[in-house]
Amino acid sequence: KDGLQRCKGEPTATRFTNDKMRQELVDLGQAPHTAIIGCADSRAPLETIFDALPGDIFVLRNAGNTCTHAEGSVLGSLEFCVA
Numbered sequence: 272k273d274g275l276q277r278c279k280g281e282p283t284a285t286r287f288t289n290d291k292m293r294q295e296l297v298d299l300g301q302a303p304h305t306a307i308i309g310c311a312d313s314r315a316p317l318e319t320i321f322d323a324l325p326g327d328i329f330v331l332r333n334a335g336n337t338c339t340h341a342e343g344s345v346l347g348s349l350e351f352c353v354a
Contacts, residue, residue, distance in 0.1 A: 303329040
């Protein structure tokens with residue numbers, strides 16, 4: 272509900288980020304609660320759509336939203352995310 276209210280006119284969560292928060296992610300690491308495979312289209316800012324702060328979600332962007340076992344595929348990044 273909070274995210275919906277911010278979407279209706281209040282600032283989204285991403286506007287509350289600061290240097291201290293980013294430094295803590297560097298020092299303490301990240302522990303995202305969600306992984307999202309999304310489109311590479313820059314018009315779809317997933318952090319804003321999901322009202323997430325840095326470190327909350329692990330976003331994997333690729334063209335065509337395909338997940339293959341080919342070398343360099345998005346699957347390797349997803350495996351890194353959950354490891």
